[in-house]
Amino acid sequence: MKRIFSLLFLLGATTCLFGQSNEFELKVTFKPFKRQFIYLGYHYGKQKPIFDSVMLDDNSVGVFKRAKKLEKGVYLIGFPNKAGYFEVLIDKEQKFAVVADTANLISSMKFEGSPDNTLFLQYQNYASIKGREIENAKKQLAVSKTKADSTKGTDAIMKADRELQQYRQDLITKNPDATITALLKAMKNPVVPPSTQHPGGKYDSTFAYRYFKDHYWDDTWFFDERLVRTSFFEEKLDEYFATLIYPHPDSVIKELDWMLAYASANDEMQRFLLVKFINRYLNPQYMWEDKVYVHLFEKYFSQKEYPWLTEKGKKTIFDRYYSMAANIFGSRAADIELPDSTGKTKSLYSISNPYTVVVFWDPTCGHCKETLPRIDSIFRAKWNSLNLKIYALAKETDGTKQDWLKFIGEHKLQGWDHVYNSKEANEARVKNNIPSYYQLYDVQVVPTLYLLDKDKSILAKKIPFDQIDKVLDYKLKGQ
DSSP states (O other): OOOOOOSSSOSSSSSSSSSSSSSEEEEEEEEEOOOOOEEEEEETBBOOOEEEEEEEEETSEEEEEEOOOOOSEEEEEEEEGGGGGGEEEESSSOOOEEEEEEGGHHHHOOSSSSSHHHHHHHHHHHHHHHHHHHHHHHHHHHHSHHHHHHHHHHHHHHHHHHHHHHHHHHHHHOOSSOOOOOOHHHHHHOOOOOOOGGGGOOOOOHHHHHHHHTTTTOOOOTTGGGGGGGSSSHHHHHHHHHHSSSSSSSHHHHHHHHHEEEEEEEOHHHHHHHHHHHHHTTSSSSGGOOOOOOOOOOHHHTOOOOOOOOHHHHHHHHHHHHHHHGGGSSOOOOOEEEEESSOEEEEEEGGGSSSEEEEOOOOTTTHHHHHHHHHHHHHTTTGGTEEEEEEEEESSSSSOOOHHHHHHHHHOOOEEEEEOHHHHHHHHHHTTTTOOOOHHHTOOOSSSSEEETTOOOOESSSSHHHHHHHHHHHHTTOO
């Protein structure tokens, strides 16, 4: 297992130490602090929100109280001035006490009425000892001068690691219902069998990959709300999608759907995953990810209501869908019909060239003024000979039509199809409930570029012109 909890304490069955007026009471004795605030927060993936505070008295004692039980998971007790924290796990029992001293936090830690915390503290102490042994062996290994010294250091590291792994396994075996067991099992990664057990009796990278992927979520339950309030679960999700899932919308969608199917049994987990996934694909990192966002919206948001989703959040999700759905990677782009420099309407669909680069720009935009001449250079040097056409849509903002014509003339942007979208024309479309061209092409910044094929299907979208050129090269090579 790669990770060791840092100051994590877990609680399980306990006798009631406090009165019955509150469902949650956590008594904290935290030396040497007096007359200072300490804080209560929790892990929420990569975030650590704080939601309560209490002042310690002259005896370094403070009590956090709540009328209702807290959701299960790993919580944080923050030092005064938020200079650090240690962790406690809130689970079935929610009335307990902890005593700690910053002079030696781990060894001074004691719990009342929390067998799980005591169990984990024993593990933490053992893990610390083995961790120091491993670090010392690594230091000796770094300065070793002989083969015998190197072998000795390596053997020491492997021995300490085996002993730690065995300790964890014994803890899990002896305490199958403990909270620490559930978390340790969820944290661990699968161990690929040795090469002698691979097909043919020798190492097989495909077998190793499939085994690791198939067993990655063993002992991890997507309806277990405790995982939401940990620091490792979101990291494990990110690692899974980054290293084990083929980068294609169908592959990603399949994984999201089975996770969310299990998570639907628990409101907290469902909320966590939906928020994570919708935020992850709200602004796609890769062109094909727009299809993932559209799927998430249509299946989980378009006709469903969630009590945790604010009106502002809902509007953001819906607006993003309407901007993205019309220009999904691989689909046919919307037609554009606007007047050219002579006032004659020029349609995007009237272009019959095998490839078309659509450029959305603003004559008053400094970056556009820098980029368009560079696009023209590659057009003259290469694209024009490939029978590629540039369809450039100028957006009127603070400038005028004369600014547009002046820039085209000064930079000799010839051989392009130039069209102009005035404020009046754009407002007329919106007024008549017709999506603007900027919405149809999800134009949030300028310049924005698209590469289309002869049928106006989207081959590339919203990437720099030099990457457009690379995509074009791949297409011309039949890739």
